[in-house]
Amino acid sequence: MTIVTKPFDTAEYLRNEEDIAAYLEAAFEDGDPALVTHALGVIARAQGMSKLARDTGLGRQNLYVALSEGGNPTLANFMAITKALGLAVRVEPIPRDAAE
Structure with a gap:
């Protein structure tokens, strides 16, 4: 009996904002x-690159490059992407004993 496998794709499991x-x-x-x-x-990819490009005002190709392996999105692009995804990025202090 042959076992058939397929690559695991995390995007398939990102179903909601949580x-x-x-x-x-x-x-x-x-x-x-x-x-x-x-x-x-x-x-x-889970949300749709074309939709994200529209929502951010960034070019689809620019998104692919910035988010590819070795990509390095600018802070402005990062902020636009997270906002378009409905995400807020928060900053909190690191407890002093954990930072040392």
């Missing part, structure tokens, strides 16, 4: 900017 927020928060917790960029790319 899923999306939890996924992006986990990427932030890791602390790797490349992972955050990757997570934004996955979220963009």
